[in-house]
Amino acid sequence: DAGITQSPRHKVTETGTPVTLRCHQTENHRYMYWYRQDPGHGLRLIHYSYGVKDTDKGEVSDGYSVSRSKTEDFLLTLESATSSQTSVYFCAIRTGPKDTEAFFGQGTRLTVV
Amino acid sequence: RKEVEQDPGPFNVPEGATVAFNCTYSNSASQSFFWYRQDCRKEPKLLMSVYSSGNEDGRFTAQLNRASQYISLLIRDSKLSDSATYLCVPDTGRRALTFGSGTRLQVQP
Numbered sequence: 001d002a003g004i005t006q007s008p009r010h011k012v013t014e015t016g017t018p019v020t021l022r023c024h025q026t027e028n029h030r031y032m033y034w035y036r037q038d039p040g041h042g043l044r045l046i047h048y049s050y051g052v053k054d055t056d057k058g059e060v061s062d063g064y065s066v067s068r069s070k071t072e073d074f075l076l077t078l079e080s081a082t083s084s085q086t087s088v089y090f091c092a093i094r095t096g097p098k099d100t101e102a103f104f105g106q107g108t109r110l111t112v113v
Numbered sequence: 114r115k116e117v118e119q120d121p122g123p124f125n126v127p128e129g130a131t132v133a134f135n136c137t138y139s140n141s142a143s144q145s146f147f148w149y150r151q152d153c154r155k156e157p158k159l160l161m162s163v164y165s166s167g168n169e170d171g172r173f174t175a176q177l178n179r180a181s182q183y184i185s186l187l188i189r190d191s192k193l194s195d196s197a198t199y200l201c202v203p204d205t206g207r208r209a210l211t212f213g214s215g216t217r218l219q220v221q222p
Contacts, residue, residue, distance in 0.1 A: 048210075102147070102202070
């Protein structure tokens with residue numbers, strides 16, 4: 001178990017409100033990722049991080065920001081939530097002997113009403 | 114061309130059947146490949162890693178064809194519990210990890 005937890009696990013929020021999702025890991029892995037998953041689209045990369053204060057955009061980064069001020073925490077923020085951001089959000093880290101294998105958190109189910 | 118492409122399926126097969134599905138990738142620099150299994154409404158979990166031409170683990174075999182740029186997953190003697198979505202991801206050496214959209218397998222009694 002790579003020791004990765006996401007919080008909250010479920011959230012309902014109103015359109016226009018800010019939302020922050022947290023991903024916490026306990027083993028000092030360098031890489032951390034945020035994905036969203038919607039029916040028919042698979043896993044789509046939002047943002048990722050290589051280390052503290054080192055982040056980059058993925059393919060669907062519009063409307064999202066991230067921060068990584070500590071190795072163990074990677075925060076995903078929706079500045080002003082929209083209904084199109086209703087989704088399941090997965091955090092992942094890279095582990096394994098060559099730091100190539102992804103290990104996922106249990107996901108956060110976000111509903112924007 | 115998408116970085117990773119998979120046939121979405123569903124592949125409907127009877128118990129005991131052998132089934133195979135492919136994943137094509139566009140980046141010829143990809144060195145290693147991974148298959149993940151995802152159950153409905155759950156997180157993906159690593160099924161198999163491929164660092165050379167292929168890998169075998171029990172009923173599961175992954176084969177890499179670098180010339181045609183695809184990796185296949187073969188499941189022998191399918192079980193009901195194999196029903197899931199199978200995702201592939203090539204490791205291109207870049208920081209980003211891009212997953213295929215997955216192939217859904219439904220094993221029927």
